[in-house]
Amino acid sequence: MQRTPEPEELMDEAAQAQAYADADFNAANNLFVELLEQSPSGTLQGKLLDLGCGPADIPLLLATRHPALHIDAVDGAQAMLDLAQQRLVNETEAGRRIRLLCEYLPSPRLAHQNYQFVVSNSLLHHLVDPGTLWDTIKNCAHPSAQILIMDLARPTSELALDALVETYAIDAPDILRRDFRNSLMAAYTVNEIRDQLHAADLDYLDVGMVSDRHVAARGTFLPR
Numbered sequence: 578m579q580r581t582p583e584p585e586e587l588m589d590e591a592a593q594a595q596a597y598a599d600a601d602f603n604a605a606n607n608l609f610v611e612l613l614e615q616s617p618s619g620t621l622q623g624k625l626l627d628l629g630c631g632p633a634d635i636p637l638l639l640a641t642r643h644p645a646l647h648i649d650a651v652d653g654a655q656a657m658l659d660l661a662q663q664r665l666v667n668e669t670e671a672g673r674r675i676r677l678l679c680e681y682l683p684s685p686r687l688a689h690q691n692y693q694f695v696v697s698n699s700l701l702h703h704l705v706d707p708g709t710l711w712d713t714i715k716n717c718a719h720p721s722a723q724i725l726i727m728d729l730a731r732p733t734s735e736l737a738l739d740a741l742v743e744t745y746a747i748d749a750p751d752i753l754r755r756d757f758r759n760s761l762m763a764a765y766t767v768n769e770i771r772d773q774l775h776a777a778d779l780d781y782l783d784v785g786m787v788s789d790r791h792v793a794a795r796g797t798f799l800p801r
């Protein structure tokens with residue numbers, strides 16, 4: 578199936594951000610955390626950068642589970658960060674270790690921060706230029722940092738797309754069903770991500786499907 582880019586890169590519309598924040602992404606979020614916890618660094622401690630953090634569900638999960646983790650959670654949409662801020666207020670200890678940053682990528686302000694972890698869920702398919710994500714990793718990650726980039730994978734056919742929407746968004750509000758469909762159509766395939774990594778000189782990262790609808794690129798950052 579041919580790729581159709583997202584209509585909007587940022588999720589800065591209040592109703593769209595609210596619908597996203599209200600949705601149940603527990604399965605994807607837990608999968609993401611599980612994959613990161615499998616990383617060879619053992620315990621998760623130090624500085625972690627989450628790119629395109631949305632309402633900060635993943636940063637909160639990580640900060641709650643890993644008390645020595647300090648997280649910079651970045652999004653270009655203030656509407657999303659306002660919702661994230663509301664969540665952090667109720668999470669005194671973990672919330673104190675999460676810094677919300679309104680930055681539109683590529684952002685020179687994030688460069689040279691030497692993060693031990695650079696992660697992102699569901700951002701890649703939003704970007705006008707996917708190279709922005711890979712360049713940001715190269716500019717921000719500490720040598721030997723752990724990288725985890727997860728996203729939806731574009732289905733092979735309209736039929737497969739309809740089946741995923743039916744399976745995972747059957748009871749979702751219209752706005753979310755529309756967003757899920759748009760995201761699947763804008764997502765990249767495993768092979769396209771391999772090509773992007775090759776072009777970015779990051780082709781040593783491991784890429785593959787990690788669920789029936791998610792792809793992940795992960796591994797240790799080895800600057801050349």
Ligand SMILES: C[S@@+](CC[C@H](N)C(=O)[O-])C[C@H]1O[C@@H](n2cnc3c(N)ncnc32)[C@H](O)[C@@H]1O
Nearest residue numbers: 586587588629630631653654681682698699703
């Ligand atoms: C689908 S949401 C994913 C949110 C979160 N990572 C999650 O897993 O729930 C994608 C987020 O990326 C943000 N985004 C898209 N393009 C961006 C850019 N160029 N710079 C910063 N944030 C961006 C959007 O505003 C949106 O909040």
